[in-house]
Amino acid sequence: MLGAIIGDIVGSRFKWNNNRSKEFDFLTYKCSVTDNSIISLAIAKALLDSKLDYSNLSENAVKHMQGIGKHYPNCGYGDLFRDWIHSDNPTAYGSYGNGVAMRVSACGFVANSLEEAKLLSKLVTVVTHNHPEGLKGAEATAVAIFLARSGKNLLEIRDYITKNYYPLNFTLDEIRDSYEYNESCQDTVPQALEAFFESKNFEDAIRNAISIGGNSDTLAAITGGIAEAYYGIPTEIRKHAVTFLDERLLMILVEFENKYPSKMEKVNADGSVGIGRSRETKVKTGDRNAMIQSSVETADKELKDSIPTNEETTSQQLFNHLFEACNILRGPINQDEYKSYVTPILYFKRISDVYDEETQDALERSGGDEEYASFPENHSFDIPEGCHWQNVREASENVGVAIVRAMNGIERANPDTLSGVFSSFDDANWTDKTKLSDERLKNLIEHMSKIKVGNTNYSADVMGDSYEFLIKKFADLSKKNAGEFYTPRSIVKLLIMLMNPQIGETVYDPACGTGGMLIEAIRYMKGDKLTYGRIYGQEKNLSTSAIARMNLFLHGAKDFKVTQGDTLRSPNYHEGGKLKTFDCVVANPPFSLKSWGAEQFSSDIYGRNMWGSPSDSNADYAWLQHMVKSMNQKTGRCAVVLPQGVLSRGGKEGEIRKQLVESDKLECVITLVGGVFYSTGVSACILLLNNEKKNDHKGRICMIDASDIYTAQRAQNIMTDDDISKVFKFYNDYKDVTEKVKVVTIPDVREKGYTLAINNYIEKKKQEIVPPAEARRQYFEAFDEMLEAEETMRNLLIEGGYVNE
Structure with missing residues (x-):
């Protein structure tokens, strides 16, 4: 019910000024209630006042549409409907206008069966719209709401609609540029339904509806009612939306939802979950302020009660709060840029909160000695005067300048540990008031001030996991460059399991991105103190290397080295003129990198071209040779993700692959399903190398075909923990499995021209010959x-x- 009202309110400002994009501020002061909401609530009131058999529903519909409608003469009624409202003898006028579809959402929420949904829809429709197309549009909307409420999935609802009402033979992208304002059911209801069918959550459904233009408020109202029934309504959107209703309308909504409980949507990293309100939960009635306060308190309580008190959910709570910061930036800031603002502001808050904790601890230890509490040895970082979070919070104007001044001051005061962690985000323009007004920045600062993110507030795991959710969300929003920014966590876990780092060993990632591999390695070694000073990473992108350092700090890592620079052109770690070597080398370098410095590599001073120099159009084997050269000669292991082309391409790569095989360092090859990595459809593989193979592994290579070991999801294939456990077991067993695993010898590979394409080796089941x-x-x-x-x-x-x- 409220979903339709929200759609109407959000769409109100776009009715005569279409926005053909999903990027816009959701609920703003420019939004307002229109006829869609008013008449929808009139129908809700008619249902509340009707007999159990609904024999007087049509009569009540006329009574309340006229009675309530007259109070809002300028809310956008069509001419015929306005005349009908004021008529002493109101009769149906043969209309097939879309207004009838926007007002029936309450019918779908009240109905106890599909047939009843159709009946209720007809009873409230025929009093004005007795044209077959009008009846059909209203019924399709009420039916979709009932099916969504009843637990049917998107495909089942779509199938029913296409078989019984409209052939949805288009997509929103196909019609977005040509769709025009239309007041008919037949050219509005199908489009509103498609907006729901292409959605990922409640808010996304509303944004879909508005993005195609046309009669925006009515489209979004129809979509919003269905989306609420399917997903529920997010708490923050609900709390904001009720403030747009006056006392008369809010009273009807409260009475309706008290009788027909609503559903809350919780959006998390994996999608959204709808949670129904208990029938015992009631919003108090009274004057407008009392109802708004009760509505807000009830919504907050519902959300709180839905969250079990365990660390995983606490991580989710923190993530939700952090991602809400993105919503505050939405509009003037492109979603590709969210990470450049939210990441440094989170870290600034974290540093300030930790500093406050350390100050309080020092005060308690010293009996309140403030001078002692300010000594640098009592703090992890130094915060100069005027650079604390509270100083920025107190800024009344030029808030962006205050943020930049504080961040720069903290960097300069901590050159060894924090150099570049804020200034690396050079695409974040805090001081541009045309993009970020003082008001918006103050909203962001106040939003982040609602939570403490110090060490006593969240464990390193909770803090780190919530930040990991945030990094994944940034990758979801920006798939274009996401592959270089984020490696799926399950793949990271598999790589570390395969490499098996031991406590006290060194770990190095030459293309560390946001630091996920290094964090997983530390976690694998249980964060033992012997990991301190033994974790190394290098990342070319300046802001991504800053994120990696923050990520490691937020996960509780200590004494690690993550540096910025181009690894292939200028590796940062060396000893005595040679490359520094490590026990474990792990990476997911950028696939098939072009213009990477082949000419320089051909005469590499570190000898990384020992097997040959690849062409400048593809750096895959340059990364591999760099990693091999970085392996400790005795204990070194390497796990690297590369495109499957490295297994079979000829030319220079074929010769390098020959040297790789003959070196007997290659221990395992694993091919993965396509689509598990962001921003690329290229199928990937994992190569596992070892300078000290087990005796029974020497001269042999384990070929694992994991291309059908995955879990399919709507947007992307993923590998779950169960999936990677299957793959790891194949490696651990190191024995043939028909159609899955083949352990080959170096002569076997030599005989096939040194190709490592797994299909050349895996034994297939014999096909029965009929x-x-x-x-x-x-x-x-x-x-x-x-x-x-x-x-x-x-x-x-x-x-x-x-x-x-």
Whole structure:
């Protein structure tokens, strides 16, 4: 019910000023209630006042649409409906206008069956819109709401609609540029339904509806009612929306939802979850302020009660709060840029909160000695005067300048640990008031001030996991460059499991991105103190390297080295003129990198071209050789993700692959399903190398085909923990499994021209050969069954009068 009202309110400012994009401020002071909401609530009131058998529903619909409608003469009624409201003898006027579809959402929420949804829709429709198209549009909307409420999935609802109402043979992208303002049901309801069918959550559904232009408020009202029934309404949107209703309208909504409980939507990293309100939960009635306060308190309580008190959910809570900061920036800031603002502001808040904790601890230890509490040795970081979070919070104007001054001051005061962590985000322009007004920045600062993010507020795991959710969300929003920014966590876990770092060993990632590999390695080694000073990473992108450092700090890592620079052109870690070597080398470098410095690599001073120099159009084998050269000669292991092309391409790569095989360092090759990595459809593989293979692994390579070990999801294939456990078991067992694993020898690979393409080695199940006589018998048997079925169908059609004999 409220979903339709929200759609109307959000769409109100776009009705005569279409926005053909999903990027806009959702609920603003420019929004208002229109006829869609007013008449929808009038129908809700009619349902509340009707008899159990609804015998007086049509009468009540007329009564309340006229009675309530007259109080809002300038809310956008069409001419015919306005005349109907003021008529002493209101009768149906043959309309098929879309207004009838926007007002029936309450019918879908009240109905106890599909047939009842259709009946209620008809009873409130025929009093004005008795044209078949009007009846159909209203019924389709009420039916979709009932089906969504009843637990049907998107495909089931879509299937029912297309079979019984409208052929949805278009997508929003196909119609967005050409769709125009239209007041008919037949050219509004299908588009509103498609906006729901292409959605990912409640808010996304509303944004879909508005993005195609047209009659925006009515479109979004129809979509919003269905989306609420399916997803529920997010708490923050609900709390904001009720403030747009006056006392009369809010009273009807409260009474309706107290009788027909609503649903809350919780959006998390994996999607959204709808949680129904208990029938015992009631919003208090009274004056407008009392109802708004009760509505807000009830919504907050529902959200709080829905969250179990465990660390995983606490991480989710924190993530939700952090991602809400993105919503504050939405509009003037492109979603690709969210990470450049939210990441440094979170870290600034974190540093200030930790500093406050350390100050309080020092005060308690010293009996309140403030001078002692300010000593640098009592703090992880130094915060100069005027650079604390509270100083920025107190700024009344030029808030962006205050933010930049504080961040720069903290960087300069901590050159060894925090150099560049804020200034690396050079695409964040805090002081541009045309993009970020003081008011918006103050809203952001106040939003972040609502939570403490110090060490005593969240454990390192909770803080780190919530930040990991945030990084993944940034990758979801910006798929263009996401592959270089974020490696799916399950793949990271598999790589570390394969490499098996031991406590006290060194770990190095030459293309560390946001630091996920290094964090997983630390977690694998249980964060032991012996990991301190043994974690190394290098990342070319300046802001991403800053995120990696923040990510490691937020996960509780200590004494690590993450530096910025181009690893292939200028590796940062060396000893005595040679590359520094490590026990474990792990990476997911950028696939098939072009213009990477092949000429310089061909005469590399570190000898990283020991097997050859790849062409400048593809750096895959340059990364591999850099990693091999970085492996400790005795204990070194390497796990790297590369595109599957490295397994079979010829030319220079073929020669390098030959040297790789003959070196007997290659221990395992794993091919993965396509689509598990962001921003690329290229199928990937994992190569596992070892300078000290087990005796029974020497001279052998384990080939694992994991291309069908995955879990399909709507937007992207993923590998779950169960999936990676299966792959890891294949590696651990190191033995042949038909159609899955083949352990080959170096002579086997040599014989096949050094290709590592797994299909050349994996044994397939023998296909059963059906003798020609049996195949012929099966064919004619099926043919006879077909003829018999056709005859049966023809007789049924004749019997039903559909065809002539």
